[in-house]
Amino acid sequence: MTKTKSSEGPKVSIDDAWRFILKVGEAAHRYGSTSGRLEVFLTSLAKGFGYQGEFKSTPVEIRFGLRETPDSQQRVEVMATPPPDFDLDKLARLGDVLKEIKAGTLSVNDADHRIDAIDQIPPPWGKFASMLGYVFTGVGLAPLLGAGWTDTLFVAVFSIIVYGIVLLSARLGDTAMKWMPLTTALVTGFLATMVKHWVPDLNLVLVILSAIAVILPGYSISLGAGELVTKHVASGLYNLKAGLITLIKQITGAIIGGTLATALVTLTTAEPQAPVDQKWMILYFPLLLVGLALAFQVSRRDLPWSVLISGIAFLAVMAGSSIMNANLGNLLGTIAAVIIANFWGRKTGRPVSIVLIPAIVMLVSGTIGFRGLASMASGDMVMGVNQFIQMFIVALTVLAGVFIGFFIVRPEPSL
CATH class of the missing domain: 1.20.1310 (5 helical Cullin repeat like)
Structure with a gap:
């Protein structure tokens, strides 16, 4: 392949550009790039190669379109994709490769191998650090929501259990992952309700909420609402629906878990414990920020x-x-x-x-x-x-x- 430098980026053959854009779109989607960002970026990438691109992305498919001139026939492919996951380290590595492509210091053929290698790179944070991400997020969030010290302690314990269920669900396959929002909330709701039998002032809702905080679908719901406003209707409806279904699964799991526990033990009513003093925010708030970064696999560099x-x-x-x-x-x-x-x-x-x-x-x-x-x-x-x-x-x-x-x-x- 001959590579020349244009004013906007390296000019490559339409066959090479087409193959490369398909690979970049699929990888970026898998690592968590949003529909709007992915469409804009792929259009810019096609323009940098000297072609006109039209792209449409949803959480379950990407429509690719590429042509040489406004009058030429357009190549079109619709690629089915699994719902994206967030791996911000791999997204960053992909961005580094594309930055070199844009600068003209890396050929498309060489970039192919670099992108393939990204998939094989282990996460920047191992299982223990990822578990800490869950714990830090829960422990950092609970006092912000008004939890007391005892609540926060049990949030830390339940966050570890939630992370274990997430790992087990991933090993068991797609069906287990589909029901993971329900199973994590069910187990947490059951255990928290059992604990409340001996700790009457435990704040059940805050403890369950904080323990499953990492997998709450608030981002999906907000993203869906935003995509609807920006006329990404298919993607917006999907994200909004997925977020609401996840919420329903979680509250259903928490109710089932609590109901099972109350069949075994009797709960006594007590006033919730006093919230953690806000002067401790200097300790627990940084834990929340670090926990989110670990959970989303943000690289050490970033x-x-x-x-x-x-x-x-x-x-x-x-x-x-x-x-x-x-x-x-x-x-x-x-x-x-x-x-x-x-x-x-x-x-x-x-x-x-x-x-x-x-x-x-x-x-x-x-x-x-x-x-x-x-x-x-x-x-x-x-x-x-x-x-x-x-x-x-x-x-x-x-x-x-x-x-x-x-x-x-x-x-x-x-x-």
Whole structure:
């Protein structure tokens, strides 16, 4: 293959460009690139090769289209894909390869082998560190939601059990993974209810919620709402439906687990324990930020930036909440995260998603949705409906923050 340098990037034959774009699209989708970002990036990649591309991505398929000129026949392929997983380290490595392609320092043929090798690279964080990610996320989140010290201690224990169920489900196959949101909530609900027999002041909802926090679908629900607003209807409906189904599975599992436990033990009513003093936030909040980075497999190289940007976003949330209310806080937090992440992406040339996804996950509304469904299940329909509606308000507030942030600092096309 002959490689020449054009003003926009390396010019390659349409056959090589087509094959390479298919490979990049499938890999980026698998590692967690969102539909909108993937479509924009593939269009930019095709343009860099000297061709016109049209792409449509949903969580279950990608439609590829490529042509040499506006009048030439378009090549089209629809590729079925499994729902994406988040592996931000591999997404970052893919971004590094594509950066070299754009700079003209790496040929498409050589890049093929590099992309194939990415799949074989082990995660940057092993099983123990990943387990700590679950524990840190739960322990960091519980006090923010109003849990006490005893609640937080049991959250740490149950987070380890949740991680074990996730590992076991992955080994058992697709069916086990499909029901994993229910099984993790069921086991956690059963154990937490059993513990409440001996610790009457245990806050059941907060303990269960914090223990399964990593797999709450708040990001999926917010992403779905955002994609609907931006006219990515198929992808938006899929993500929204998947997020709501996951929430229903989780609350169903928690109810079944609690019901099984109450058949064995008798619960006594007691006032919830006093929340952890906010002065301890300097200890538990960094655990939340590090935990999210570990859970999403952010590389060692990017972890400090991920933690920093998420921390700044949270400070903006606190500032906005103190000025007016939580909705203004979420808006300012999202704007801050998007602006800083885009500056970081421009400076480093790495995919913005690496540092933006953990920050957005910290801000989104899955916890509110879970508590809303829990309130409905317990018979408090008014509070449940209000919390459920608030979940979508938070999602739309985060979406508005993303739009404003992108308007202030326009992002480079990246995964």
